[in-house]
Amino acid sequence: MKNKFLFLIPLTPKAYLTPNRSALRALSLQNLVNQNYDNWSAILIGKTDETIPKTSNFIILDVEGTKEAKLQAATKYIKDTNLDFDYLIRLDDDDMFNNKLLSKLAEKEFDIYIDKYHTFWDASTGSIAQQVPYWFANTCIHKKEHALTAYGTFPRDTTVFTKEKPYLIENGHGDFHKYYNQNHTILVAERNDPLYVRTLNPDSHSSLFTGDFVKYMNLFGIWRGNTLKNYSFLKDFKLPVLPNVQRKDQDFMFKLKNTYAMLKGLMNFQRKVIWKDQAALQMSKVILPYANKECVNCLLTNSDSEDITFNSKGVCNYCVSYEKKHLATKSKTDRSKDLKQLVEQIKTVGKGKQYDCIIGVSGGIDSTYVAYLSKQLGLRPLAVHLDYGWNSELAVTNINATLQKLGIDLFTYVINWEEIKDLQLAFLKASVVDIELINDFAIFAALHNEAHKRGVKYVLNGMNIETEGEKLPKGWAHEKFDQLNILSIHKRFGKVKLKSYPKLSYFKRYYLTVIYKLKWLPILNYVSYNKAEVKDLMIKELGWRDYGGKHFESIFTRFYQAYILPNKFHIDKRKFHLSVLICSGQITKEEALIEMQKPIYDPQLLKEDYDFVLKKLGLSESEFEAILDLPIKDHLDYDSYIKKHYKYHAQFFKFMKPFTKIIKTLRGIK
Numbered sequence: 001m002k003n004k005f006l007f008l009i010p011l012t013p014k015a016y017l018t019p020n021r022s023a024l025r026a027l028s029l030q031n032l033v034n035q036n037y038d039n040w041s042a043i044l045i046g047k048t049d050e051t052i053p054k055t056s057n058f059i060i061l062d063v064e065g066t067k068e069a070k071l072q073a074a075t076k077y078i079k080d081t082n083l084d085f086d087y088l089i090r091l092d093d094d095d096m097f098n099n100k101l102l103s104k105l106a107e108k109e110f111d112i113y114i115d116k117y118h119t120f121w122d123a124s125t126g127s128i129a130q131q132v133p134y135w136f137a138n139t140c141i142h143k144k145e146h147a148l149t150a151y152g153t154f155p156r157d158t159t160v161f162t163k164e165k166p167y168l169i170e171n172g173h174g175d176f177h178k179y180y181n182q183n184h185t186i187l188v189a190e191r192n193d194p195l196y197v198r199t200l201n202p203d204s205h206s207s208l209f210t211g212d213f214v215k216y217m218n219l220f221g222i223w224r225g226n227t228l229k230n231y232s233f234l235k236d237f238k239l240p241v242l243p244n245v246q247r248k249d250q251d252f253m254f255k256l257k258n259t260y261a262m263l264k265g266l267m268n269f270q271r272k273v274i275w276k277d278q279a280a281l282q283m284s285k286v287i288l289p290y291a292n293k294e295c296v297n298c299l300l301t302n303s304d305s306e307d308i309t310f311n312s313k314g315v316c317n318y319c320v321s322y323e324k325k326h327l328a329t330k331s332k333t334d335r336s337k338d339l340k341q342l343v344e345q346i347k348t349v350g351k352g353k354q355y356d357c358i359i360g361v362s363g364g365i366d367s368t369y370v371a372y373l374s375k376q377l378g379l380r381p382l383a384v385h386l387d388y389g390w391n392s393e394l395a396v397t398n399i400n401a402t403l404q405k406l407g408i409d410l411f412t413y414v415i416n417w418e419e420i421k422d423l424q425l426a427f428l429k430a431s432v433v434d435i436e437l438i439n440d441f442a443i444f445a446a447l448h449n450e451a452h453k454r455g456v457k458y459v460l461n462g463m464n465i466e467t468e469g470e471k472l473p474k475g476w477a478h479e480k481f482d483q484l485n486i487l488s489i490h491k492r493f494g495k496v497k498l499k500s501y502p503k504l505s506y507f508k509r510y511y512l513t514v515i516y517k518l519k520w521l522p523i524l525n526y527v528s529y530n531k532a533e534v535k536d537l538m539i540k541e542l543g544w545r546d547y548g549g550k551h552f553e554s555i556f557t558r559f560y561q562a563y564i565l566p567n568k569f570h571i572d573k574r575k576f577h578l579s580v581l582i583c584s585g586q587i588t589k590e591e592a593l594i595e596m597q598k599p600i601y602d603p604q605l606l607k608e609d610y611d612f613v614l615k616k617l618g619l620s621e622s623e624f625e626a627i628l629d630l631p632i633k634d635h636l637d638y639d640s641y642i643k644k645h646y647k648y649h650a651q652f653f654k655f656m657k658p659f660t661k662i663i664k665t666l667r668g669i670k
């Protein structure tokens with residue numbers, strides 16, 4: 001059975017019908033008639049004229065009065081005539097309904113279909129603006145039984161009361177959404193394919209009411225070109241009487257304020273309505289609306305990742321797993337003894353070689369401390385730095401200054417900028433979350449290869465459980481050794497041949513770790529690591545300088561974490577890093593919450609970074625914004641070791657065991 005949809009459309013009173021309003025009404029109604037679906041009807045309430053398209057889908061109710069009175073007349077008509085339909089939609093007669101939507105919902109079963117992004121059309125210039133409030137717009141698709149449930153309050157100034165409580169469909173603006181809860185199936189429209197577009201025009205009732213059209217329009221956010229999938233017809237539409245309005249440009253500060261408002265809207269929406277994105281299905285099902293749950297210990301909530309769970313005490317699985325790992329490390333009563341043994345081993349194995357270990361340096365606090373420690377322990381490290389074209393000057397200054405003070409040699413591995421640029425553009429177009437995979441993998445690969453080339457068997461790194469935990473929440477990042485994923489995304493979207501970009505295939509990595517026995521040492525796990533204290537020490541001893549943000553040694557990383565992640569993927573990494581600091585007892589939850597209140601980005605710096613990053617990647621603002629608007633893809637939508645090689649990990653190791661011995665003997669590896 002195909003769903004039957006019913007629209008309720010209060011008509012604009014004659015007194016307000018300017019030539020523009022009239023033209024918009026004709027467009028709005030004609031647009032309904034043009035739908036690629038036929039099982040629908042619409043009740044038009046009010047006085048009609050010759051601009052109304054002739055169709056049997058329209059039921060005309062000749063009732064005058066306020067909009068509220070008209071809605072009540074329509075619901076009374078529905079009840080009196082026992083009208084047959086499955087879903088009910090409220091629409092104003094100048095708003096544009098998505099005329100390809102109903103065919104998609106023809107056989108879907110849901111309680112309500114809503115827009116997360118409320119979309120506005122400036123009918124005088126053709127531009128589009130979007131906002132995300134946490135409430136539902138009046139125009140959404142309700143299942144009949146919900147639409148006609150007595151619920152909520154009448155809108156203010158309603159003059160006609162036919163009953164004590166209104167039906168949900170007659171509720172005041174943004175009020176009825178509280179009705180829906182975790183037991184309901186809530187479908188959410190995609191950003192570029194909203195369920196309807198609200199029209200704004202200079203002589204609309206509400207804009208006349210405001211008096212200043214420019215100011216009025218600026219209430220709706222940033223105006224851009226039309227990128228909406230099913231609304232191309234809006235581009236060709238011209239108002240019969242073009243209004244004499246001077247449109248002021250929206251300057252940078254305005255856009256910044258609005259981007260912030262949008263971000264806040266998204267967070268609010270996320271907090272109040274938790275949905276599960278299913279971009280592939282073109283729609284999303286909201287799960288657990290309003291039933292947001294925050295870990296009693298840290299900052300994570302069930303909206304942060306699909307795999308977050310809570311135990312009976314309300315502690316999240318990330319906290320539980322941190323505690324387990326931490327106990328395991330702590331239970332070895334004396335980590336310094338382990339460290340001493342390890343250092344002896346490194347020295348013995350490295351005897352006669354120019355260097356006995358490799359350390360990766362980024363200029364950040366973790367790797368600087370690793371360099372410092374390695375000298376304290378009497379090791380002879382070679383520092384390897386990856387130059388991928390984005391390092392901030394401060395990072396480079398930090399590296400040079402600290403290594404010079406420590407007397408450590410530096411090898412800088414330079415990747416051709418055109419290759420990195422091509423890879424980053426490919427990842428942006430692929431619409432996957434972990435763009436940093438490009439340089440994280442490159443660092444791993446370069447360190448492995450450099451160690452192998454120089455006959456070194458130990459790589460010291462700055463990963464640590466004390467302040468980083470182990471793994472980001474699911475969906476925040478991708479597996480960092482997945483060369484296949486990088487290459488397959490690049491193959492699909494890239495153009496430049498990768499020559500200098502370091503490689504480390506699954507099999508090469510197997511060879512280096514199992515046969516060559518390269519050891520990857522998270523040395524900070526062997527010492528107690530209090531970040532604040534270590535920072536002071538590094539500043540005092542080595543003249544190290546702080547960036548004011550984790551991993552902000554690269555401008556791209558800063559822009560990625562502070563702009564792309566929150567804007568496109570609704571991820572604020574600070575939340576996780578602060579949560580780990582809470583777990584390790586370095587800050588309290590209250591302190592972390594205060595930290596989260598701080599703006600993620602200094603506005604001036606955002607402007608500089610935004611311009612800088614776009615210029616460096618050769619993207620115009622509209623190209624970049626279009627990329628941000630692309631529906632989010634999973635890394636596994638592309639080829640990956642996870643889908644292939646890792647599945648046969650255990651079998652492969654078992655199979656290779658006898659050969660490993662032979663290869664070792666042949667190669668003379670002890």
Ligand SMILES: [Zn+2]
Pocket residue numbers: 295296297298299300315316317318319320579
């Ligand atoms: Zn937690």
